[in-house]
Amino acid sequence: MSSLFDKIGAELRRGLVQIVALSLLRERLYGYQIVKILAASGLETEEGTLYPLLRRLESQGLLLSEWDTHGSRPRKYYELSPEGRAALPKLEEVWRDITGAVGRILESDSPAELAEAEAK
Amino acid sequence: MxxxxxxxxxxxxxxxxxxxxxxxxxxxxxxxxxxxxxxxxxxxxxxxxxxxxxxxxxxxxxxxxxxxxxxSFLPPAPLLPPAQARPYLLHTAMMFVAHFLVTVGATVAEHPFSLGPIHIEPIANPRNVIDLLVRATGTLLFDAGAVLCAHVLLSRIGRLSLLRRMTLAVRPDARRCTMNACFLGLVLVVANFFRDNLLALYLPTPDGVTQIPFAGPGIIANLPLLNIWLATAIVRELMYAQRGERRFTLVLDLVSNLFGLFALLRIVATGRLVDLTLAQEVLGVNADTVSALLNTVFVLLALVASATLASRVVRRSWRLKLVRP
Incomplete structure (x- = not known):
């Protein structure tokens, strides 16, 4: 049963990483920095989840990336693109709507009453 | 380290x-x-x-x-988006039924007959169930591949409405439409006035250069039809360039494409698209061998396309299983 909860938990977290990564990338960060920040915030995320996501967001034009070869090893830094900066507030609004709705559903005693209240 | x-x-x-x-x-x-x-x-x-x-x-x-x-780095790029799976199966089934009926007709007919632009020649020998089944399998493979190619093309174009889905050409801007119109105009001029010189292969031989025309009897006999199609296509491109994507330009697009399909079927039905007779004489190429080779290539393409689709479907369901609680 615990593996079932682990799977559901991992799925839920995976869905959150997108908006969290976008929010973090208001600053210029490289992949492993993001992994560490997420872990420190309690949202432990695997590289196999985060790195493909960053590449996808980059190909969608929401992120910009740049290789920095000055340090001991090359690092790929990511940052929000102008399109990403424009999209972030809208995504935050969507996120607030979702959390509000989920919160109402989780806290309601009777789903039927909730539906009636929403209808009014 | x-x-x-x-x-x-x-x-x-x-x-x-x-x-x-x-x-x-x-x-x-x-x-x-x-x-x-x-x-x-x-x-x-x-x-x-x-x-x-x-x-x-x-x-x-x-x-x-x-x-x-x-x-996990593999991009999630299914050949067909899930929303298109049902229309794909439906269109494949429709095409296969039509194709199968023609195959049955060709297998059992005693004499040639025509269905609109399609001309059906009886298959000489053998006319039995096994032959029909073999041909039907090939037909199904071909249809699955051909419809897949059409669907992938349409999904890449990304047109939304039904009318948009039924039109094939890509028209992102006026400049490209104008270029399309110029290209079609060039094809019109070449097909009518320079056909013998430009639609030909030139081979050096000991006696000089031999010209092998490859505008087959199908094209030559249906040139008026081809001209009408090219003319409507040029008007369509110019309308797109000037007025953009409107309902009437989309309708014109659809009509033009259907007319083009009709012209193509007429050309195929009338005779060979490419004339290989002279090539046969000069190069010793057997027209039947070339024809068989082309058919094999088409069936192989269909097989590859079908196998790719199947592997995508399998991988997709496998992935779904992985993430399901």
């Missing part, structure tokens, strides 16, 4: 690279990023006092199976 540990990391990265697929230059970025992360993690652990050997082992264990990490 010792050479042995570096090799261990490299082996992990190689396995991840294999699972990533795609072209090496596309994988390079991802591998460099993974390598930097591994080295960062190892460095953190060794700075905290861990033995390098153990640190590498722990880091690689924490990252997980390299094949799984590598495969």
């Amino acid at each position: 010792t050479e042995g540990l570096e090799q261990k990391v490299q082996r992990w990265l190689d396995e991840a690279a294999t699972a990533m697929g795609g072209r090496p230059e596309g994988r390079r970025d991802a591998l460099l990023e993974l390598e930097a992360t591994i080295l960062d993690r190892v460095e953190e652990r060794t700075s905290a006092g861990q033995v390098p050997d153990e640190a590498v082992k722990d880091v690689l264990d924490a990252l997980g199976d390299p094949a799984e990490v590598g495969s």
Whole structure:
């Protein structure tokens, strides 16, 4: 049963990483920095989840990336693109709507009453 | 880090690279990023006092199976979006039924007959059930591949409305439409006035240069039809360039494409699209062999397309199973 909860938990977290990564990338960060920040915030995320996501967001034009070869090893830094900066507030609004709705559903005693209240 | 540990990391990265697929230059970025992360993690652990050997082992264990990490970089690009699966099956079924009826007609008919632009010649021998089944299988494969190609093309074009889905041409801007119109105009002029000189293959022979025309009897007999289609296509492109994507331009587009399809079917029905008779004489090429070769290529293409689709479907359902609680 615990593996079932682990799977559901991992799925839920995976869905959150997108908006969290976008929010973090208001600053210029490289992949492993993001992994560490997420872990420190309690949202432990695997590289196999985060790195493909960053590449996808980059190909969608929401992120910009740049290789920095000055340090001991090359690092790929990511940052929000102008399109990403424009999209972030809208995504935050969507996120607030979702959390509000989920919160109402989780806290309601009777789903039927909730539906009636929403209808009014 | 010792050479042995570096090799261990490299082996992990190689396995991840294999699972990533795609072209090496596309994988390079991802591998460099993974390598930097591994080295960062190892460095953190060794700075905290861990033995390098153990640190590498722990880091690689924490990252997980390299094949799984590598495969997560595969872009989710199904040939057909899930929403198109049902229309794809429906269109394939419709095309197969029509195709199958023609095949049955050709297998059992005693004499040639015509259905609109389609001319059906009886298949001489053998006219039995096994032959019909073999042909039907080939037909199904071909239809599955051909409809898939059409659907993939349409989904890439990304038109939304039904009318948009039924039109094939890509018209992002006025400049490209004007270029299309110029190109079609050029085809019109060549097909009518320079057909013998330009639609030909020139081969050097001991007696000089031999000209092999390849505008077959199908094209020549249906030139008026082809001209009408080219003219409507030019008008369509110019209308798109001037007025953009409107309802009437989309209707014109649809009519023009249907007319083009009709013209193509007439050309195919009338005779060979490409005249290989002279090529047969000059080069010793057997027209039937070339025809059989082309058919084989089409069936192979259909097989590849169908197999690709099947593998995508299987992989997709496998992935779905993985993420289902």
